[in-house]
Amino acid sequence: xxxxxxxxxxxxxxxxxxxxxxxxxxxxxxxxxxxxxxxxxxxxxxxxxxxxxxxxxxxxxxxxxxxxxxxxxxxxxxxxxxxxxxxxxxxxxxxxxxxxxxxxxxxxxxxxxxxxxxxxxxxxxxxxxxxxxxxxxxxxxxxxxxxxxxxxxxxxxxxxxxxxxxxxxxxxxxxx
Amino acid sequence: xxxxxxxxxxxxxxxxxxxxxxxxxxxxxxxxxxxxxxxxxxxxxxxxxxxxxxxxxxxxxxxxxxxxxxxxxxxxxxxxxxxxxxxxxxxxxxxxxxxxxxxxxxxxxxxxxxxxxxxxxxxxxxxxxxxxxxxxxxxxxxxxxxxxxxxxxxxxxxxxxxxxxxxxxxxxxxxxxxxxxxxxxxxxxxxxxxxxxxxxxxxxxxxxxxxxxxxxxxxxxxxxxxxxxxxxxxxxxxxxxxxxxxxxxxxxxxxxxxxxxxxxxxxxxxxxxxxxxxxxxxxxxxxxxxxxxxxxxxxxxxxxxxxxxxxxxxxxxxxxxxxxxxxxxxxxxxxxxxxxxxxxxxxxxxxxxxxxxxxxxxxxxxxxxxxxxxxxxxxxxxxxxxxxxxxxxxxxxxxxxxxxxxxxxxxxxxxxxxxxxxxxxxxxxxxxx
Ligand SMILES: Cc1cc2nc3c(=O)[nH]c(=O)nc-3n(C[C@H](O)[C@H](O)[C@H](O)COP(=O)(O)O)c2cc1C
Ligand code: SF4
Ligand code: FES
Numbered sequence: 001x002x003x004x005x006x007x008x009x010x011x012x013x014x015x016x017x018x019x020x021x022x023x024x025x026x027x028x029x030x031x032x033x034x035x036x037x038x039x040x041x042x043x044x045x046x047x048x049x050x051x052x053x054x055x056x057x058x059x060x061x062x063x064x065x066x067x068x069x070x071x072x073x074x075x076x077x078x079x080x081x082x083x084x085x086x087x088x089x090x091x092x093x094x095x096x097x098x099x100x101x102x103x104x105x106x107x108x109x110x111x112x113x114x115x116x117x118x119x120x121x122x123x124x125x126x127x128x129x130x131x132x133x134x135x136x137x138x139x140x141x142x143x144x145x146x147x148x149x150x151x152x153x154x155x156x157x158x159x160x161x162x163x164x165x166x167x168x169x170x171x172x173x174x175x176x
Numbered sequence: 177x178x179x180x181x182x183x184x185x186x187x188x189x190x191x192x193x194x195x196x197x198x199x200x201x202x203x204x205x206x207x208x209x210x211x212x213x214x215x216x217x218x219x220x221x222x223x224x225x226x227x228x229x230x231x232x233x234x235x236x237x238x239x240x241x242x243x244x245x246x247x248x249x250x251x252x253x254x255x256x257x258x259x260x261x262x263x264x265x266x267x268x269x270x271x272x273x274x275x276x277x278x279x280x281x282x283x284x285x286x287x288x289x290x291x292x293x294x295x296x297x298x299x300x301x302x303x304x305x306x307x308x309x310x311x312x313x314x315x316x317x318x319x320x321x322x323x324x325x326x327x328x329x330x331x332x333x334x335x336x337x338x339x340x341x342x343x344x345x346x347x348x349x350x351x352x353x354x355x356x357x358x359x360x361x362x363x364x365x366x367x368x369x370x371x372x373x374x375x376x377x378x379x380x381x382x383x384x385x386x387x388x389x390x391x392x393x394x395x396x397x398x399x400x401x402x403x404x405x406x407x408x409x410x411x412x413x414x415x416x417x418x419x420x421x422x423x424x425x426x427x428x429x430x431x432x433x434x435x436x437x438x439x440x441x442x443x444x445x446x447x448x449x450x451x452x453x454x455x456x457x458x459x460x461x462x463x464x465x466x467x468x469x470x471x472x473x474x475x476x477x478x479x480x481x482x483x484x485x486x487x488x489x490x491x492x493x494x495x496x497x498x499x500x501x502x503x504x505x506x507x508x509x510x511x512x513x514x515x516x517x518x519x520x521x522x523x524x525x526x527x528x529x530x531x532x533x534x535x536x537x538x539x540x541x542x543x544x545x546x547x548x549x550x551x552x553x554x555x556x557x558x559x560x561x562x563x564x565x566x567x568x569x570x571x572x573x574x575x576x577x578x579x580x581x582x583x584x585x586x587x588x589x590x591x592x593x594x595x596x597x598x599x600x601x602x603x604x605x606x607x608x609x
Contacts, residue, residue, distance in 0.1 A: 038343040041383060043365030047348045085367040088307045088349035104269045105469065105518050106426035106504055142351065142522050143269040144308050147426035148177045148433055157310040
């Protein structure tokens with residue numbers, strides 16, 4: 001008879017968040033200080049800071065989260081809690097150009113479906129996917145406040161309005 | 177896209193077509209920062225609030241609450257700091273007026289906020305802008321810098337004892353953060369969940385201190401009210417809806433755009449059929465959602481020949497509401513079942529998940545819509561959807577739940593034929609939701 005004890009696995013494994021903490025250039029640190037100076041409570045700067053981390057690192061990765069926790073004197077979970085609420089905060093990598101096509105009513109009735117098909121066919125990917133070279137991601141999003149100039153999409157922070165398939169070609173072909 | 181005033185002199189849109197309309201220089205040369213000067217020279221905070229009350233200005237963010245009254249709720253004797261927060265989250269489908277007000281005339285917003293800060297005794301103020309409008313945040317930051325350099329922000333504004341700061345703040349993609357208490361949660365660095373009211377923000381808002389949250393268009397109306405006087409401003413509109421209102425128009429019209437009209441403009445049919453250039457391609461008008469997606473959808477025959485006055489009372493009497501003033505115009509090709517499905521998907525996506533009726537209810541509604549759209553409709557589905565709406569409306573933690581139910585309730589009632597044709601099983605199946 002074996003005397004080996006039975007190994008019982010814990011039901012949930014702690015997430016490996018690593019112990020790496022992101023670091024930034026003095027210019028970016030100064031930009032971050034500028035945001036922190038606006039608020040009487042540090043935590044208020046969480047969204048502006050997340051955008052900065054995202055801009056510098058492509059998305060909000062674990063070292064970026066660790067940095068924010070340290071900088072804002074919060075727990076790691078506080079940062080994840082906020083990050084997962086907001087659709088513009090990415091916790092996964094996205095393409096260099098994120099094409100966000102508005103699918104809400106005004107755009108829908110003014111030709112969004114044709115634009116979406118055209119973009120997907122042109123890039124050879126489906127909604128939510130990224131091209132193999134990491135250049136483009138395509139998603140559908142809700143109303144972006146361009147209903148009067150529908151259909152439209154936003155690439156990164158840039159608005160492209162009154163879209164036609166020709167215009168889409170021009171825009172996408174122009175992106176390096 | 178059209179941008180301009182019809183039926184009145186432009187107030188809010190007075191400078192939008194000027195070259196360099198964003199600059200401090202152009203703003204100043206065209207009457208800018210006269211109102212804050214008048215306020216600081218000759219008016220007490222109570223005088224300002226009284227002018228606002230006389231103006232009959234109602235909040236342009238959606239609820240239409242009288243602004244002067246809202247400001248008067250802020251306790252004067254509170255030892256806490258006070259805050260003015262501008263709601264520039266503008267995410268209501270069909271609404272894009274705040275965007276153009278900020279893009280073309282950022283100093284008008286700054287002046288409005290300065291006057292509000294003076295009236296309420298606020299030293300620190302924020303403009304909460306939706307994250308997608310990053311370019312507007314950049315425009316506002318430039319304008320704020322200009323104002324600071326010209327002594328219009330900071331200590332001793334225009335050489336007086338009054339001083340305050342205005343900062344921009346970014347959202348990050350969440351419609352619910354337009355709801356004022358969720359906005360404050362978000363501004364405090366939390367998830368954007370709404371909070372219990374009361375206490376109202378005027379008593380306990382940002383950092384538990386007295387706070388006034390106002391829409392962009394509400395605040396940009398303030399300088400003109402001060403300049404012309406509350407009474408004169410009110411007279412531009414009607415007794416209960418003072419002044420002018422900026423509407424966004426999208427969908428199947430020849431001239432979509434941003435239109436400034438006097439409150440009580442006569443009438444909605446003329447507005448759509450003439451001012452907005454009539455229907456695209458000469459098609460028939462079928463439906464209009466006049467106040468952003470969160471209001472009752474109207475049938476064409478509730479508008480055509482009905483003399484619908486365009487103000488708070490007039491549109492309610494016609495069977496809908498002003499809401500955010502976002503007109504979505506739909507022609508005969510639109511299937512109202514499809515358009516309602518589209519909006520329900522929006523509310524499901526934007527439900528913040530805090531309370532069960534809205535989180536689960538919107539999810540079920542989308543499931544039912546999708547099943548019907550896939551050809552598995554059943555005659556009893558209309559009632560099923562109404563029951564689901566009934567379990568959300570009035571039973572949710574914040575008004576987003578109601579806003580999700582209203583489009584469906586009104587669409588089923590007003591366009592039964594569009595639903596009926598889907599509520600037969602076109603594919604034989606035993607599929608259930
Ligand atoms: C779900 C929801 C979304 C809202 N979105 C906005 C918005 O984007 N912009 C806005 O000004 N008000 C919005 N509101 C209304 C605000 O809660 C609040 O009433 C308004 O900002 C007050 O300003 P006002 O009195 O100047 O209208 C929203 C309300 C709800 C319930
Ligand atoms: S009604 Fe919807 S949006 Fe409002 S608190 Fe409940 S879940 Fe959140
Ligand atoms: S519906 Fe697409 S921008 Fe508003």
